[in-house]
Amino acid sequence: MNMMSRLVCASMCLFAGAALAASNAANTATWKHIFNGKDLSGWSAHYAFPVSADAPAASSIFEVKNGEIHAYPTHVAGTPQPFAYIVTDADFKDYVISLEYKWGEKKFPPRLHEVRDAGLLYHVVRMRPSDWPASAEAQIQEGDTGDAWAISTRASSFVDPKTGRYAPPENGGVPITGGKNEGFHRTRHGRANERPGWNTLEVIVRGDRATHVVNGIVNMRVSELKSWDAGTNSWVKLDHGKIVLQAEGAEVFYRNIKVRALTETDDMPPAPELSEVWFPVPPKVTPGAAPGAAPSDAIVLFDGKSLDAWKSANTGATAGWKIDNGELVVGPGTGDIQTKQSFGDVQLHLEWRAPKLPADKVNQDRGNSGVFLQDAYEVQILDNFENPTYVNGMVGSIYKQFPPLVNATWPAETWNTYDIIYAAPRFAGDGSLISPARLTVLLNGVLVQNNSALKGSTTYIGTPSYRAHAEMPLRLQDHGHLVRYRNIWVRKL
Numbered sequence: 210m211n212m213m214s215r216l217v218c219a220s221m222c223l224f225a226g227a228a229l230a231a232s233n234a235a236n237t238a239t240w241k242h243i244f245n246g247k248d249l250s251g252w253s254a255h256y257a258f259p260v261s262a263d264a265p266a267a268s269s270i271f272e273v274k275n276g277e278i279h280a281y282p283t284h285v286a287g288t289p290q291p292f293a294y295i296v297t298d299a300d301f302k303d304y305v306i307s308l309e310y311k312w313g314e315k316k317f318p319p320r321l322h323e324v325r326d327a328g329l330l331y332h333v334v335r336m337r338p339s340d341w342p343a344s345a346e347a348q349i350q351e352g353d354t355g356d357a358w359a360i361s362t363r364a365s366s367f368v369d370p371k372t373g374r375y376a377p378p379e380n381g382g383v384p385i386t387g388g389k390n391e392g393f394h395r396t397r398h399g400r401a402n403e404r405p406g407w408n409t410l411e412v413i414v415r416g417d418r419a420t421h422v423v424n425g426i427v428n429m430r431v432s433e434l435k436s437w438d439a440g441t442n443s444w445v446k447l448d449h450g451k452i453v454l455q456a457e458g459a460e461v462f463y464r465n466i467k468v469r470a471l472t473e474t475d476d477m478p479p480a481p482e483l484s485e486v487w488f489p490v491p492p493k494v495t496p497g498a499a500p501g502a503a504p505s506d507a508i509v510l511f512d513g514k515s516l517d518a519w520k521s522a523n524t525g526a527t528a529g530w531k532i533d534n535g536e537l538v539v540g541p542g543t544g545d546i547q548t549k550q551s552f553g554d555v556q557l558h559l560e561w562r563a564p565k566l567p568a569d570k571v572n573q574d575r576g577n578s579g580v581f582l583q584d585a586y587e588v589q590i591l592d593n594f595e596n597p598t599y600v601n602g603m604v605g606s607i608y609k610q611f612p613p614l615v616n617a618t619w620p621a622e623t624w625n626t627y628d629i630i631y632a633a634p635r636f637a638g639d640g641s642l643i644s645p646a647r648l649t650v651l652l653n654g655v656l657v658q659n660n661s662a663l664k665g666s667t668t669y670i671g672t673p674s675y676r677a678h679a680e681m682p683l684r685l686q687d688h689g690h691l692v693r694y695r696n697i698w699v700r701k702l
Contacts, residue, residue, distance in 0.1 A: 237472060240307075243452070244466040246276035249295060257292040257341050257455075267293045270456050278463040279313075280327070280456035286315035293456045296333060296342065302449035305475055306331065306468045307411045310349055313460025320458035324351040327461045330360070330453035331414055334436045337361065342453055345434050347412050347421045348398075349461070354410060355398035355421040355428040359388030363444055365433040366396045375399035375429050390437035398428040407464075413476045416448045420476040427476065501558060501626060503698040510548060510683070511537050511697040522547040522584075522684055530687075536562075537694040539578060545687050547584060551680035554702040555582070557629040562693045563592035565621045572598045576621055577688035579608065582631045583681035585666035586646055588658075590627075590692060594620040605657035607648055608667045617655035624695070626653055630702075633680075634663075640677035 243251060254267040270293040272282035284290050312325045320326060327349040335343040341360050348356035357364060357375075367382030368375055374397045376382035387394035402423040411422040421429035435444040454463055495505035503509050510518045513535030519528040522545035529543025563576025576592030587608040591598065593616060600606065604625075605613030619625050628651040635643040650658035665673030685694065 238305075238470040240467040240469045242465075242467045243297060243299070244278065244463070246273070246464075248273050249278075251298050252295045253298065254293060254295050255336075257294055257457075259339055260291050264291070271295060276464055278454070278466075279460075280462070281313070281315060281317065281460045284315065284317065284460075286317070286460075287321060288317060289319070290317035290458060292458060294330070294341070294453045296336075297452045300449055300451055301331070301414070301468060303415055303471050304468045305411060305413050305471060306452060306466075307409065308454075308466040309407045309409050309464050311407045311462050312351065313462065315460035317458045323458075324353070325459035325461065326350045326455075326457040327459065328358070328453075328455040328457065329410060329412060330455065331412055331419065332362075332434060332436075332447050332450035333453050334362070334447055334450045341455070342451075343436060344450060344453065345419060345431065345447070347410060347419075347429070348395075349410060349455070352401055352403065353398060354401075354403050354408065355423045357396040357398075357419075357421065357429050357431045359394040359434075361388075361391050361393075361437065362447060363388035363433070363435040364394065364396070364431040366429070366431045368396065373397060377430070386433065388435075396429070396431070398423075400426070400428050402426045402428055413471070415471060415475070417446050422476075430476075501560065501696060503558070503696075504700070507558075507698040507700050508550070509698045511694060513695060516546075518548055518550070519546045520549050521545075522682075533693075535695065537697075539685075539687050539690065539692045541687060541689045541691065543687060545581075545684050547581075547682040547684040549682070551682050552583065552699065552701065553633040553680045555629075555631050555683075556700040556702060557582070557631065557683065557697075558627070558699070559697040560624050560626050560695045561590055562624045563590075563621045564691045564693075566592070566690070571596055573602060575690075576692060577686075577690050578692040579686040579688070580627065580629070581667070581684035581686065582629070582646070582648070583633060583678065584684050585678070585681065586631075586648065586663055587667040587686070588627065588629060588648065588650055590686075592618075592621050594618055605650060605652045607650075607658060607661055607663060609669065610664055610667075610673060611658060611661045613650075613652070613657035614659065615655060615657060617652045617657060619653065627651070628654075632702075634675060636675075636677040642675050645675070 254271055256267045272279045329347045330344040333342045333344040343361035345362055346358035346360055348354060365386040366375060367378055368385050369381060370383050376399055409424050413420040417434040418432045420427055434447040436447040438445045497503050516528045521528055528546040530540040530546055531538050566575055575596045578590040579587045581587045589604055589606045589608045591604045593604040600612035601609055604618045630649040632647040634646040637643055646663040647660050648658050649660050665675045
């Protein structure tokens with residue numbers, strides 16, 4: 210190796226060494242003990258609730274011995290004892306706190322028959338003379354260490370909707386937010402990680418977010434911590450505060466209480482890019498030029514000019530209905546018509562108009578027709594503007610199954626619009642039902658069926674049931690009335 214090569218190599222080695230040192234520095238931080246193991250210097254003791262005037266100082270609840278803080282050291286088991294806490298003089302922001310705790314044998318009323326309880330409070334923002342300070346809490350409790358409490362604060366997290374316990378979004382967790390001023394809100398931990406004897410609780414506090422780690426296992430994450438600002442009468446970001454250790458009616462020991470600065474490896478929130486999906490790119494669809502007009506990917510079933518997309522549902526021959534002034538008119542007595550093409554899941558748009566009928570035409574004998582999805586599942590068409598009938602047979606109903614949420618129809622001789630989202634039923638190879646058909650229906654832009662799960666095919670008499678089928682045609686009903694249709698189109702989903 211010549212001299213120049215040695216110089217280049219030396220420079221590169223120095224640069225690499227400096228980069229590695231910088232990287233290590235970014236990922237390490239020095240712990241600082243905030244309990245000196247000898248006394249409660251840097252802390253002050255307080256009762257959590259009112260006590261009698263002759264009660265000893267709150268510091269009597271705590272004893273420092275053998276490098277440990279001992280709660281209720283000389284107190285007789287089974288005798289009523291007050292709740293108390295110690296709080297740091299210092300305020301902390303963006304840090305990791307770690308401590309060890311273990312339970313003693315003694316318990317005291319009013320928690321004599323409850324599980325042993327204590328807690329680590331962080332972001333302590335306001336002292337409350339007759340209660341625990343306003344703060345966020347990492348619960349220390351038998352079987353529940355890691356629970357999150359919002360104490361006169363607010364917090365957001367994710368929970369499994371079935372169990373109500375913490376679950377990250379990638380495991381099916383759904384977002385929740387809870388807490389109120391002068392109130393409490395609990396979010397239960399995701400898993401129990403305690404063991405007999407000494408346990409380690411670590412809380413990673415980054416701004417208004419925190420992660421609870423019990424014996425090295427994450428079992429809770431909270432975010433959007435907020436405190437109540439009486440001056441502005443609003444919730445404000447909570448990102449710093451003092452630290453509290455509780456004595457809550459159970460003998461407990463604390464030791465090795467320390468904090469350090471955050472590093473880049475401390476449970477960093479994921480980068481936004483990790484949840485971005487770029488491919489495949491959805492196809493482009495051009496919307497209709499006017500409301501209700503067919504988009505570019507629609508299959509137009511009736512455009513006012515031709516019945517080429519339809520046939521007789523009874524014979525398969527040419528549809529017996531007629532076109533008048535660009536409108537499709539039911540041919541009474543000619544029977545239903547159906548599409549020549551079969552469909553499964555669809556978005557269907559159609560417009561219809563009931564005829565004006567004499568006043569003695571009532572109930573089901575007034576502007577009656579219907580649209581059948583997959584030739585089996587009917588959304589009712591009927592003039593119900595001022596015409597009472599059984600509600601699971603009125604306009605907007607899934608006939609004989611589900612009444613509409615509201616009656617949003619217009620009078621006879623006025624055009625009504627249906628926009629229907631249909632999910633076809635799924636069947637197993639043996640013909641058994643895997644999942645039911647579902648219908649969402651908007652009548653004149655108003656939701657009248659909200660993802661309704663059908664009980665089976667439409668029946669006039671008896672109980673609906675399913676029979677296995679593949680894709681099937683759409684069908685329009687001839688019920689003997691001169692109902693008119695226009696602008697019918699469908700999109701395969």
